[in-house]
Amino acid sequence: FENRRDNIWKYKEFLPVNADNRVSLDEGGTPFCKCEKIGKELGVDLYVKVEGSNPTGSFKDRGMSVGTTKAVDLGVNMVGCASTGNTSASLSAYAARAGLKCAVVLPSGKVALGKLAQAMFHGAKVFAIDGNFDDALKTITELALDGELYLLNSINPFRLEGQKTIGFELVHDLGWESPDRVILPVGNAGNISAIWKGITEFRDAGYIKDTPMMTGIQAVNSAPIANAVKAGEDTVTPVENPDTIATAIRIGAPVSSVKAMRAIKESNGTAETVTDDEILDAQKYLARTEGIGVEPASAASIAGLKKLVENGDVDKGERVVCIVTGHVLKDPNVAIDACEDPTPVSSDPNEIRNVIRTL
Ligand code: F0G
Structure with missing residues (x-):
């Protein structure tokens, strides 16, 4: 190696x-x-x-690299996944890299902000379902079984x-x-x-x-x-x-x-x-x-x-x-x-000095 x-x-x-x-x-x-x-x-x-x-x-990127390589090899043009966030962020980026269209289904209101931003920003079509991840996976799996898209959740062995x-x-x-x-x-x-x-x-x-x-x-x-x-x-x-x-x-x-x-x-x-x-x-x-x-x-x-x-x-x-x-x-x-708010201070360095000396 x-x-x-x-x-x-x-x-x-x-x-x-x-x-x-x-x-x-x-x-x-x-x-x-x-x-x-x-x-x-x-x-x-x-x-x-x-x-x-x-x-x-x-870590999803490791799986998506191999998964989208397989998708390209198969000649599909649409990939998709359900996700609690990271899978969709990763797939959206790798689909963009590969020139594939991408649809993701997320549990509405339960996806962390950074992941949602990534999925949207890399250009996936993002759907929010009124349900949890398990519901989202059921829905996208039906579309995959109908031949609408190539499913890249981890049920996919690649x-x-x-x-x-x-x-x-x-x-x-x-x-x-x-x-x-x-x-x-x-x-x-x-x-x-x-x-x-x-x-x-x-x-x-x-x-x-x-x-x-x-x-x-x-x-x-x-x-x-x-x-x-x-x-x-x-x-x-x-x-x-x-x-x-x-x-x-x-x-x-x-x-x-x-x-x-x-x-x-x-x-x-x-x-x-x-x-x-x-x-x-x-x-x-x-x-x-x-x-x-x-x-x-x-x-x-x-x-x-x-x-x-x-x-x-x-x-x-x-x-x-x-x-x-x-x-x-x-x-x-x-x-x-999880943290306290930043401490507001003026531009006088003494205000900061007084605090940091107590740390
Ligand atoms: N840690 C993180 C940060 C994850 O995003 C996930 C799964 C796991 C651990 C668990 O891994 O599902 O292989 O047992 N996230 C998936 C998603 C479900 O949609 O992003 P697992």
Whole structure:
């Protein structure tokens, strides 16, 4: 392979599309930050994979690069998705790059501002549905089955093929070793399935021997998979009316729940729930302790790690990789609401001096 900082196409031998015709915005090769301070406090060897550094600010770009490459290969002219925000932001940009028309269906009033702005600004036709993400996915799927558009939600296997490169990269980042555990937020459950696929492909290719325990975190009122895992059940019962401040993972009927359950089981992993308050605390903690700004859903991975450590489910000294999935600016309202307003001052520097000396 070439340098790990190169984009996802450094792994083109593992991607089942024609890389010569790739639709790419140089996605992947994201920062991999060791978090000494939080790691020390929690008693683990902690690394964070910063997916907010992708072109549109979330991990979705990896999947959309491969997904739109396939769309172009198939000769379609219209792509579409349902989304809690990031998928639509990413698809809208990649569709523009590829010269494809794009339609997205969003849950009205429940999409963070940055994501909505991106989807609109890159030129998708944006529809707001009076319902949640699960309703939006049903509607756009009907249009896809009627042949109106090529669906690029994570039910499309080419999306997962792109996102499995997170699994490749984190092994590469660690110098061709597996961590003990990978922790990530789970919504529609595509990403945990994709990362596990990448990890097992690298194991089967002989690049690593061990595999990490795949650990999914959900918001307490949007937790069909974590509920099933904690109850020791194999089947996932959908949650009616899912709700959380982490709108990215406000999903009641994950489309990849079977694959996700398999990933958790095969990897000897687990799942946990966190409250909105725990998510917001973790978001601020990561931003102010390590300088890494993430959106609320992404902070669920840190909140989940903290809880698993407290419960004794994570062993001391474990090497843990948390996937932080989207950038803090995706949801500026949550970030602003979490802080005090700027202090008004005159142009007299003494006013500032008096305050900063008390910090
Ligand atoms: N984190 C962020 C920031 C997300 O946007 C999503 C999913 C997830 C985590 C969960 O990933 O669905 O593969 O389990 N967002 C989708 C969207 C649903 O429409 O943008 P998942």
